[in-house]
Amino acid sequence: MPELPEVETIRRGLLPVMEGQVISTLTLRRAGLRWPFPEGMAEQVSGAKVLLLRRRAKYILADLDRGTTLLFHMGMSGRILIDGAAPDDRQHTRTTPQKHDHAIFDMDNGARITFNDARRFGMLDLFATESAAQQSLLSTLGPEPLGNDLHADWLIERFANRRSPIKTALLDQRIIAGLGNIYVSEALWRAKIHPETAIGVLRPDQIETLVRDIRAVLAEAIAAGGSSLRDYRQTDGELGYFQHAFAVYDRATSPCPRHGCTGQIVRLVQAGRSSYFCPTCQPRG
DNA sequence: ATGGGGGCCTGCCGGC
DNA sequence: TGCCGGCAGGCCCCCA
Numbered sequence: 001m002p003e004l005p006e007v008e009t010i011r012r013g014l015l016p017v018m019e020g021q022v023i024s025t026l027t028l029r030r031a032g033l034r035w036p037f038p039e040g041m042a043e044q045v046s047g048a049k050v051l052l053l054r055r056r057a058k059y060i061l062a063d064l065d066r067g068t069t070l071l072f073h074m075g076m077s078g079r080i081l082i083d084g085a086a087p088d089d090r091q092h093t094r095t096t097p098q099k100h101d102h103a104i105f106d107m108d109n110g111a112r113i114t115f116n117d118a119r120r121f122g123m124l125d126l127f128a129t130e131s132a133a134q135q136s137l138l139s140t141l142g143p144e145p146l147g148n149d150l151h152a153d154w155l156i157e158r159f160a161n162r163r164s165p166i167k168t169a170l171l172d173q174r175i176i177a178g179l180g181n182i183y184v185s186e187a188l189w190r191a192k193i194h195p196e197t198a199i200g201v202l203r204p205d206q207i208e209t210l211v212r213d214i215r216a217v218l219a220e221a222i223a224a225g226g227s228s229l230r231d232y233r234q235t236d237g238e239l240g241y242f243q244h245a246f247a248v249y250d251r252a253t254s255p256c257p258r259h260g261c262t263g264q265i266v267r268l269v270q271a272g273r274s275s276y277f278c279p280t281c282q283p284r285g
Numbered sequence: 286a287t288g289g290g291g292g293c294c295t296g297c298c299g300g301c
Numbered sequence: 302t303g304c305c306g307g308c309a310g311g312c313c314c315c316c317a
């Protein structure tokens with residue numbers, strides 16, 4: 001799926017057509033994605049004004065003027081595309097729905113926002129804004145890695161005496177919210193930490209370095225508009241381009257790009273997911 | 286308690 | 302050309 005940088009890029013793309021704007025009609029083209037949509041969601045959203053468009057982890061949250069919040073999650077293959085926003089936009093690629101277009105937001109400002117998701121691991125939900133913090137999808141999330149919520153001291157404490165491999169710990173949204181398979185591999189490479197290292201043996205200085213590298217790789221990816229491998233697109237249909245900056249992800253057998261390192265990138269499967277790393281400059285902890 | 290595996294879906298790519 | 306296995310930016314659930 002889109003990880004944090006891709007979701008943030010999508011949010012920024014939606015801002016000008018959604019925030020402060022009225023949804024004239026929400027059209028649902030199936031009964032649900034991962035789960036059934038809430039009863040009456042289309043009616044409750046149609047006519048509502050979006051007060052604020054925010055992001056939490058990999059979720060986009062639209063607070064509506066009816067005391068409700070609309071939640072988007074892109075799953076693995078979800079896309080959001082905007083048509084007809086600008087007066088000179090003659091593309092209108094979505095004048096007729098395409099395959100896997102599941103939800104269509106027609107805005108008062110003329111924009112059409114389409115949620116497309118081939119694999120249907122994505123989510124659309126609606127709940128009372130005041131209950132958002134208790135919402136089951138959001139309540140267990142850990143700190144945001146960007147901003148001021150993530151502290152190395154907290155991670156050092158959280159990791160003490162635990163044996164879980166750092167790769168799987170960083171994918172755990174309860175520990176840090178928003179990382180996914182790409183940026184975990186990239187951050188571990190930057191921090192020179194082997195993905196199988198038990199979190200309990202990491203030194204405090206390694207964890208401090210890791211926090212800095214997580215922040216840096218996410219910020220750089222956002223600046224590049226995210227990474228496009230298969231499904232991900234920005235809301236204008238454009239590709240992100242951070243994939244060109246990957247050091248290790250999907251680069252098995254390539255030479256390690258670290259200056260002075262002569263190692264070769266290796267693919268490893270952990271908990272059913274691919275990890276990529278350089279055995280030479282990411283020694284076992 | 287927590288770490289790993291299976292399942293959810295569709296699409297694409299490579300090998301035979 | 303077609304079929305089949307493997308793989309994919311995620312997350313929930315169940316089991317040891």
